[in-house]
Every structure is written in C-alpha cells, then in structure tokens.
Amino acid sequence: MSNCEWCNLSDEDKKYTLYEDEYWAAYLADEQDYIGRCILVLKRHVGTLSELSEDEWTDLRLIIQRIESCLKAILGADLCNWTCLLNNFYKDDNPNPHVHLHCRPRYSKPVVIGDNSYIDEEFAHHYALKKPSKITDEDKQNIYVRMKEFLSLN
Template sequence: MSNCEWCNLSDEDRKYLLFDDEYWAAYLADEQDYIGRCILVLKRHAGTLSELSGEEWTDLQLIIRRIEGCLKIALGADLCNWTCLLNNFYKDDDPNPHVHLHCRPRYSKPVVIGDNTYTDEEFAHHYALKKCSRVSDDDRQIIYRKMKEYLFSIL
C-alpha cells in the first residue's frame, strides 16, 4: 500500500533486519528500551490479526519460538512480552493499520553488553510506556550481531 510505512520501508529502515521468510520480517527495534526488543512485521498489508491466513499464523508461532529462544540463549532473557497494539495508526485522520508485533524481553538479572550493564528495573511488572532507550549505538550493534549469529546458527 502506498501510504503504509511498514509496506514502504527504506533501506535504512531495514538496516536491523534479523531475518525474514515468506510471511514475516523480524527487526531489532530502533528503541532498545528493553535489551533485544524486536518487531515482527507481516510482509503483506493486513490491518488486523483476524485477517491472517492459517499459514501466516503457523509461521508466526514458529518465529515466536525462534525469537524467544534467541533472546533467552543469546542474551539471557527470562521471558518475552508480546504485544500487537495498532492504536497509533488511529491517531491519523485516515488510519491504515499494518499488523506487527512487539517483543519486549525481560530480565531478572543485569545484562552485560560490551562494557555496559543494563538492569530491567520493572522485571515481573508491566513494561513501562515511553521508557527511554538507554543502549549505546555500539551496544546496539553487539545485540544485533549476537541475535543474528544465534538465529542463523539454528537455520
């Protein structure tokens, strides 16, 4: 769709592509407010989860397993919170939602990336809205590399 931001990602937007397949693309999120936060985007335009085909649902389940395994093994996450919130699309006068899911990994112990230590201060509670990203660009590169290495080692 011509007026959909997810359907028209630039090369810069695709810079942190973790992997993709026939139906979904997984990206490391721009905001690393939770270490390893990523976004799964349906590769075709659909506005609600109820529009997913059986094949897309089946594939989504496999990708969720793959991402959760990656975050737990490569980064030490204890659990992953998944959300499909399309609210922001409806702030526009002409909403055009595109199905995508956010994964926020959660950590009971501090996570060391590069020379920095990150703590999930809300562990075992709901994730914080509008939390600022605290991850340096160098650490984001390390997170991306660790996740890619794990994901491609299991293919």
C-alpha cells in the first residue's frame, strides 16, 4: 500500500533486519528501551490479527519461538512480552493499520554487553511507556550482530 509506513520501509529502516521469511520480517527495534526489543512485521498488508491466514499464524508461532530462544540464549532474557498495538494508526484521519508485533524481553539480572551493564528496573511489572533508550550505539550493534548470527544458525 502506497500510504503504509510498514509496506514502504527504506533500506535505512531495514538495516537492523534480523530474520525474514515468506510472511514475516523481524527487526531489532530502533528504540532499545528494553534491551533486545524486536518488531515482527507481516509482509502482507492487513489491519487486524483476525485477517492472518493459517500459514501466517503457523509461521508467526515459529518465529516467536526462534526470537525468544535467541533472546534467552544471547542476552539471558527471563521472558518476552509480546504486544500487537495498532492504536497509533488511529491517530490519523484515515487510519491504515498494518499488523506488527513488539517483543520486549525482560530480565531479572543485569544484561552485560561489553563494558556496560543494563538493569531492567521494571522487571515483573508492566512495561513503561515512552521509556528512554539507554543503550549505546556500539552495544546495540553488538546485540544485532549476535542475534542475527544466532538466528541464521538456528
């Protein structure tokens, strides 16, 4: 769709592509407010989860399993919170939602990347809205490389 942000991602938008298959693309999110936060985007333009085909549902389950395994193995995530929030699309006069899911990994212990340690201060609580990202660009790149490698091998 010509007026859909997710249908028209630029090469810059896709620079943190972790995994892609016939139905879905997984990206390391620009905002790392939760270390390892990812976004899964359906390649076909649909506005609700109820419009997914059986094959898209089946594939989504498999990708969720892969992403969760990766986040647990690479970063030590205890759990992953998944959300499909389409609210922002309805702030426009002509809403045009596109199904995508956010994965927010959660950690009971500090995540150590290089020389830095990151603490999930809201562990075991709902995630915070508009939480500032506190990860360095170098650590984000490190996470991306490690996750992409894990997902390509598993």
